[in-house]
Amino acid sequence: MSTQTLQPTAPAPRTFGAPVLEASGVVMRFGGLTAVNDVNLTVREGEIMGLIGPNGAGKTTFFNCLTGMYKPTEGEVKFLGTVLPPKPRSVVKAGMARTFQNIRLFGNMTALENVMVGRYCRTNAMALTSIIRGPKYRREEAESRRIAQEWLDFVGLGHTSEHLARNLPYGDQRRLEIARALATDPRLILLDEPTAGMNPKETEQAKDLIFRIRDKGLAVVVIEHDMRFIFSLCDRVHCLVRGETLIEGSPQEVQSDHRVIEAYIGQPDEDEEEMVAEAHAQDEAAPSTPAATDGRMKEDRA
Amino acid sequence: MTTSSSPAPRTKTAVGNPRPSPQWWLTLAGAVLLVASAFLSWCYVPALLGDLSIDAYPGGLQMLMVIVGVIAIFFLVLRSGRMPSMDTLLDSARALKALSATAAGFMVLVALVIALQAPGLANANPGLFVGIVGAALMVAGSWQMASDPLVDPITVRLPSWVEILVIVVMMTIVLFGAAFALGQEDGTVFCLFLVFLGGVVTALARGGLFSWISVIAARHRQVLMMGALAVAFLFPFTQNGSDANMSIATQVLIFATTALGLNIVVGLAGLLDLGYIAFLGAGAYVSAMMSHSAFAHIGWKPPFIVVVVIGAIVSSILGxxxxxxxLRVSGDYLAIVTLAFGEIFRLTVNNLDGNNGPRLTNGPNGIPGIPDLEIGSFNFGDTHTILGIPLGRFANYYFLMLVVAAFIIMVFTRLNSSRIGRGWVAIREDEKAAEAMGVNTFGLKLFAFAGGAFLAGMAGTIKAHQDVSVTPDQYIFLESAFLLAAIVLGGMGSVAGVLVGATVLKLLPEKLRFVADYRLLIFGLLLVVMMRFRPEGLVPSQRRALEFHADDEDLADRIEEVHLEIAAEPDPAEAKA
Known part of the structure; x- marks a missing residue:
């Protein structure tokens, strides 16, 4: 398929399907700190929604509320019309998959095995079946292998299927994470800074990939700092500042809003508050930084 | 023999090692002298170190030097460029250096033992000095040898029958080595055997044989498994009905089987279980209470196969x-709770004697007099003669445990390479990410824990009959620690590793009774050394090796290379299965 023709150049002429995700009045408090305050977000089928905001605006926290990592203090998240239990596993099973801001691949597994882990929730071979290995088990295993390989091909990593994830270059690791999320057969995929640390060429490839994902009929939510990327990619953009919705609209509307520019450049008298927000952002990111993860794993082993 | 890089050796032999180099001749002379010395008498005193006093009839220790000499001659022939396809695979210089050092060390130790225990070197015969001179010549000759450039073993493909032959030969050596080691009653001889074994293994490892064999083994997994099973099966036939050795072998096998079960919990799911022995104990107690022992207080005596199932289920329910x-919380809590559980189990069976609770376990006295198993008309207490070789009581239990071990290995490997195994790896790597990808982390951990308990309970029901009596002091924390040590020593998540670890930990104390008082000290030191130099264990699974060396790029590249090579050319036997 040719993706160039699908890129929206003018104000989106596209029409979208039924709402996939409806978050209403989501509030997330950590003690006295309100990280997300009364955010409403609706994502429709076939839509690419951008989520922007300065550091510490609560984008990742909001993501975690959507995907069941956190239980929102107030408000509710409806996915395909039902409120999901705040458990990541049920959320994935219902059809919402995500990637991480800091790549969280299973480094010592091959690329193919990583994607096959994504198939876990769509297969159901249990212990006895796995030990006896009847025809049904083998069929299911071959099927998940085939689907995993297809997703690898889809993101352009088909040739690396037997390589260890940790040996892949950085850009490929990002794409592998997307393939792993896609393998869970989602209706909605949430990408947390998919182009962080990428060069312009890789960013362009990532954009192309996201369009292709959208063309598969998925809804996409993207967190990104790269404004050029987000405004050329998204159908709608939602801007968060200090946990609150600043504006939501088409890329053109958001781009021209002076408050968005102010929020990014900052105002002198708000320095202090920003520092607080930033400090919180670091706290929030800490559990997911690679160093912290390593530390925890070593502890587990000890 | 054909290799993918046949031109390389020719150029190398032309430039590198011309055969008549003086070093080569010197080493050859040393090796020949060493072999010759084995056919002479080393010592006047027949009672010392086996019997080294007979001419032209090598005793056990002298045979070891024949082996060293023959291996050295083999490497010398390689070095002369006669076998180009092997020459590029093996680093003969490094191997010869290690072999010479082994021979020299061994001969000096023998001389020392003779000097101290005979007593006096006056009791030594000329053969000993011939051997020492031979070893010295080997050291002198090999010391300055230069290593040759090697090719990567994964790029070399010998015909597959050659590779399978290598596996078979290796297995045969393991069989006879094990039989020989078990046959040594004398602690000093056993220690010298360990020196020999350590030296030869080092030499072969330095020569690159093991990295080659590991590639072959990865290519022919099934052949390797069948070979290992055949060796284990044939072992009792080498023992000529000796009950003492078979008893040790059976204990090693029970220990290894239990450790394999624990390895599912520790090695695959990554959970630290410090009370695993309690699950074995639960199975053993169930079996004892339902046996026909006069001290068993449960009236129901179902057939043994039912007892096995009940024991396993009781264990897994405890799990x-x-x-x-x-399991809902992080690792440390589980370790503490399992530690406590092990103690609770011991105290409970100590107290269920009718005074403090129901009369089930007879308290500290345990349940003695458990009769031998009888399956159909086959009584495990009887001696059966097959092919003229008597197979006694312990051999019977050995075979039964072998079946159980094979079953657990099958469960282990199949789970490891299934959807569940991938889930476990994902949990070990990054539990949060695994959860976010839809892996049922709690369920998988609980399954590993209860499944491990199930297998331990199963092994326990047989152990009760093999041990004849079941008492609380067989199931103490120290045993759990030993099981864990076997896994850490051998290699987490690896079947071969655990078998090696369990054998080392169970066999050494049996054979080294004169250091029995220090065995905990020695194991402690051994583990500390392992943690420092080889945290992934002696024979680790590749994934675990990667996990322990998160920053080692070379290792990751290397393992990937092997993996790609094997994936590209699947073993025909594997493809069929």
């Missing part, structure tokens, strides 16, 4: 009770 509250 579920312990696991379900603790």
């Amino acid at each position: 579920l009770i312990i696991g379900s509250p603790t």
Whole structure:
């Protein structure tokens, strides 16, 4: 398929399907700190929604509320019309998959095995079946292998299927994470800074990939700092500042809003508050930084 | 023999090692002298070190030097460029250096033992000095040898029958080595054997044989498994009905089987279980209470196969009770709770004697006099003669445990390479990410825990009959620690590793009774050394090796290379299966 023709150049002429995700009045408090305050977000089928905001605006926290990592203090998240239990596993099973801001691949597994882990929730071979290995088990295993390989091909990593994830270059690791999320057969995929640390060429490839994902009929939510990327990619953009919705609209509307520019450049008298927000952002990111993860794993082993 | 890089050796032999180099001749002379010395008498005193006093009839220790000499001659022939396809695979210089050092060390130790125990070197015969001179010549000759450039073993493909032959030969050596080691009653001889074994293994490892064999083994997994099973099966036939050795072998096998079960919990799911022995004990007690022992207080005596199932289920229910509250939180809590569970189990069986609770276990006295198993008309207490070789009581239990071990290995490998195994790896790597990808982390951990308990309970029911009596002091924390040590020593998540670890930990104390008082000290030191130099264990699974060396790029590249090579050319036997 040719993706160039699908890129929206003018104000989106596209029409979208039924709402996939409806978050209403989501509030997330950590003690006295309100990280997300009364955010409403609706994502429709076939839509690419951008989520922007300065550091510490609560984008990742909001993501975690959507995907069941956190239980929102107030408000509710409806996915395909039902409120999901705040458990990541049920959320994935219902059809919402995500990637991480800091790549969280299973480094010592091959690329193919990583994607096959994504198939876990769509297969159901249990212990006895796995030990006896009847025809049904083998069929299911071959099927998940085939689907995993297809997703690898889809993101352009088909040739690396037997390589260890940790040996892949950085850009490929990002794409592998997307393939792993896609393998869970989602209706909605949430990408947390998919182009962080990428060069312009890789960013362009990532954009192309996201369009292709959208063309598969998925809804996409993207967190990104790269404004050029987000405004050329998204159908709608939602801007968060200090946990609150600043504006939501088409890329053109958001781009021209002076408050968005102010929020990014900052105002002198708000320095202090920003520092607080930033400090919180670091706290929030800490559990997911690679160093912290390593530390925890070593502890587990000890 | 054909290799993918046949031109390389020719150029190398032309430039590198011309055969008549003086070093080569010197080493050859040393090796020949060493072999010759084995056919002479080393010592006047027949009672010392086996019997080294007979001419032209090598005693056990002298045979070891024949082996060293023959291996050295083999490497010398390689070095002369006669076998180009092997020459590029093996680093003969490094191997010869290690072999010479082994021979010299061994001969000096023998001389020392003779000097101290005979007593006096006056009791030594000329053969000993011939051997020492031979070893010295080997050291002198090999010391300055230069290593040759090697090719990567994964790029070399010998015909597959050659590779399978290598596996078979290796297995045969393991069989006879094990039989020989078990046959040594004398602690000093056993120690010298360990020196020999350590030296030869080092030499072969330095020569690159093991990295080659590991590639072959990865290519022919099934052949390797069948070979290992055949060796284990044939072992009792080498023992000529000796009950003492078979008893040790059976204990090693029970220990290894239990450790394999624990390795599912520790090695695959990554859970630290410090009370695993309690699950073995639960199975053993169930079996004892339902046996025909006069001290068993349960009236129902079902057939043994039912007892096995009940023992396994009781164990796994205990596992579920312990696991379900603790597995929801992180690793450390589980370790503490399992530690406590092990103690609770011991105290409980100590007290269920009718005074403090129901009369089930006879308290500290345990349940003695458990009769031998009888399956159909086959009584495990009887001696059966097959092919003229008597197979006694312990051999019978050995075979039964072998079946159980094979079953657990099958469960282990199949789970490891299934959807569940991938889930476990994902949990070990990054539990949060695994959860976010839809892996049922709690369920998988609980399954590993209860499944491990199930297998331990199963092994326990047989252990009760093999041990004749079941008492609380067989199931103490120290045993759990030993099981864990076997896994850490051998290699987490690896079947071969655990078998090696369990054999080392169970066999050494049996054979080294004169250091029995220090065995905990020695194991402690051994583990500390392992943690420092080889945290992934002696024979680790590749994934575990990667996990322990998160920053080692070379290792990751290397393992990937092997993996790609094997993936590209699947073993025909594997493809069929």
